[in-house]
Amino acid sequence: MSGSRILQTEYTTWMVQDKHAKATDVLANAVSTRIAKALGLPRAETAPTCLACHSLDVPAAQRARTFTSEGVSCEACHGPAAAWLGPHTTRGWTHAQSVGLGMYDTKDVTKRVERCASCHIGTADKAVDHEMIAAGHPDLVFDLAAFSAAMPRHWQGPPSTDRWRDVRDWSVGQIVQLREGLARLARRAAGPVWPEYAELDCFACHHRLTRPDDSWRQARGYANRRPGSAPWNHARFAVARLIVRAADAGAGERFDADMTQLAFEMSKLQGDRTKIAGIAGGVNTLLDGVAARLAARPADAALTVEYMRGIVDEADRIAAFGERSAEQAAMSLEALFSGYRTATGEDEDQAVRAALDRLFQQLENPSAYDPRRFAAELKRVGEVVPGRR
Numbered sequence: 001m002s003g004s005r006i007l008q009t010e011y012t013t014w015m016v017q018d019k020h021a022k023a024t025d026v027l028a029n030a031v032s033t034r035i036a037k038a039l040g041l042p043r044a045e046t047a048p049t050c051l052a053c054h055s056l057d058v059p060a061a062q063r064a065r066t067f068t069s070e071g072v073s074c075e076a077c078h079g080p081a082a083a084w085l086g087p088h089t090t091r092g093w094t095h096a097q098s099v100g101l102g103m104y105d106t107k108d109v110t111k112r113v114e115r116c117a118s119c120h121i122g123t124a125d126k127a128v129d130h131e132m133i134a135a136g137h138p139d140l141v142f143d144l145a146a147f148s149a150a151m152p153r154h155w156q157g158p159p160s161t162d163r164w165r166d167v168r169d170w171s172v173g174q175i176v177q178l179r180e181g182l183a184r185l186a187r188r189a190a191g192p193v194w195p196e197y198a199e200l201d202c203f204a205c206h207h208r209l210t211r212p213d214d215s216w217r218q219a220r221g222y223a224n225r226r227p228g229s230a231p232w233n234h235a236r237f238a239v240a241r242l243i244v245r246a247a248d249a250g251a252g253e254r255f256d257a258d259m260t261q262l263a264f265e266m267s268k269l270q271g272d273r274t275k276i277a278g279i280a281g282g283v284n285t286l287l288d289g290v291a292a293r294l295a296a297r298p299a300d301a302a303l304t305v306e307y308m309r310g311i312v313d314e315a316d317r318i319a320a321f322g323e324r325s326a327e328q329a330a331m332s333l334e335a336l337f338s339g340y341r342t343a344t345g346e347d348e349d350q351a352v353r354a355a356l357d358r359l360f361q362q363l364e365n366p367s368a369y370d371p372r373r374f375a376a377e378l379k380r381v382g383e384v385v386p387g388r389r
Helices: 010-017 030-039 048-054 074-078 095-100 109-120 130-135 144-150 165-189 216-220 240-247 249-266 273-296 301-313 315-320 323-344 350-361 371-384
Strands: none
Touching (some): 144 165, 165 301, 240 301, 249 273, 301 323, 301 371, 315 323
16 A cells, blocks of 8 residues: 555565465474374374464464464464554554554564564473474574574565664674573473473584594583583573673673573583572573663664674684584674674675685584684684774
């Protein structure tokens, strides 16, 4: 409709280009069938535990006769649409009016991450545990900026004077995904299954075996844990800690101290559940404040470069945390370079693209991941950071 800010091509874009539209379909493929069999489920495409994230998860009692399960469709992200679907395409209708009628406010970056994380990290009702991963379900990895960039754009944003909004959204995304991950950890620590191996570094156990003299893991040693005790998956905070430090130096010190203690407890064969849940809850209170400050604080070129430089300067530390942490760093750097380029209006620098490609090549085969090679490539990225030393 002329004068509407709504494109009215959203459904077509979602149906033709968005992988969310195929989320239910994949439950009928050979891999999903095998996963269901391993888990003792009759069929993945009818199992509530699968449909919770792979469909519009509506209780059966609330489904109309015309209800169909067609992937992660509009209302899965935007909320029940009966009240706002028609009016929201009319001239002069505002987003605030839609929110007032029940639309989920995805324009609020914190709320957007929370909605994405409800499946991509999990909630009390939606979870991917070690049993599901062992049966063949992918491990849950999430990065707001990287995942959003991969989505076909079915919306047009409002005019904005904030050229650095992508960087701000990236920083909020990192903090909120960590907060949601810690909330999941606290739930699991209080739950019936402990330890829950899905919270640990998968590749500490699932990696290619080598001769002892070729093992970088044995050469690195086992700081603060016994050999044979798998370390906690550091991926969600390997980069986020740099953001906390940049937002509030005092909060950064408290964050580092608490996360060090949490990692120590998580790397025990039988970590103290109560202590783990308590530390996670305390850190989340701190993260609530950091997320709010970041959402309200404009980013700029200097802060973007500070983030990039922080990741590069911690190359050895991040690389040593394992493949998942390295992956998070690589996705973050790509998002930051993209945000910098968008804000400054510069064309893509081929030297930057080549450096990032070399970095991602180190992650193509997780079993062959070597932190020494990844750290070396990460340091090479530092050579193309704007305003490098």
